[in-house]
Amino acid sequence: MIILFTSLHIQELMKSFSINLSYFITTLVIVVIVALVSRKFNLETKEGPILWRVILGCIQLVILFINFISETVWGSLSLFIIFIGLEWFRHIIIKQFKDTHNKIIEYERERENLNNTFRTVRSERHDYLKHISAIHFLLESHKHEEAKFYLDQLVDSYEETNLSIKGETGVVAASLHQSYKRAKELGISVDYSLDVPISSLPMSDRDIVSLVGNLLSNGIDACEHWQIEKGKQALITLDFYKRSGLYILTCENDSVTIPAKILDRLYIDYGVTTKGETHEGLGTKIIKDIVKKYDGFLDFVHKDEKFLVKIKIPLIK
Structure with a gap:
């Protein structure tokens, strides 16, 4: 749509200057320019609020129609500048929408990580006395090797959480803990x-x-x-x-x-x-x-x- 509308605007502008260019050459030049500008400024064109895209598309269509019936050079030039300005505004709106959408996803992920870490700590605390009782029973039964093996396993499981959460704020601890778990998996x-x-x-x-x-x-x-x-x-x-x-x-x-x-x-x-x-x-x-x-x-x-x-x-x- 950008390439088509821009080509038509350029054609009307060239006609105002009595310059005749084929649509093929105009379109080819516009394709190259759009590709270079998109790469340079990382333009967003495929995402964003549907309503905004429809409204701006309709406005640009109206501007194009006015350009067809305009008979002055300054009229065509002004309409072309307005078209470019609207396209840049559309890029800004889409970029802000995408940034906001990514932040929401990031916040949801951080919240889930925080909840998972909290559940892990709560579970370890809940089972702590059970582990102590089990070790106490093994020691009383003179099963020292089994008690040592059990304790080694317990220390390893606690170390995973302790490495991540000691001294850290909640969200940072959650991020460290989830990365640790993912690597271990x-x-x-x-x-x-x-x-x-x-x-x-x-x-x-x-x-x-x-x-x-x-x-x-x-x-x-x-x-x-x-x-x-x-x-x-x-x-x-x-x-x-x-x-x-x-x-x-x-x-x-x-x-x-x-x-x-x-x-x-x-x-x-x-x-x-x-x-x-x-x-x-x-x-x-x-x-x-x-x-x-x-x-x-x-x-x-x-x-x-x-x-x-x-x-x-x-x-x-």
């Missing part, structure tokens, strides 16, 4: 080494969740791919500590070889991904934008089938 080894709570970052909880969530999600996806290709257990580590007025967050994971053309644009452009065509490639750019928002520094290294991301955030809020 895929058979990936996970190591959280957090000298200070990640919640102490001078950021909003939402930005912390987006930052850490995308780091871990990308790392887990890379580990899963690596495991399938290598047939061995992958490892992902998340370190967080404070040094010389900086918070330093690092995430390292096993990774298959990444082409240089993707590495060069990985944290720069949207749509750059190593996960195939079904992924939008938004995570890395979101990470970069959050780091930039808080005047931080991001660096990454891919070497010997290891991918390391290091982020430094100033201590001062």
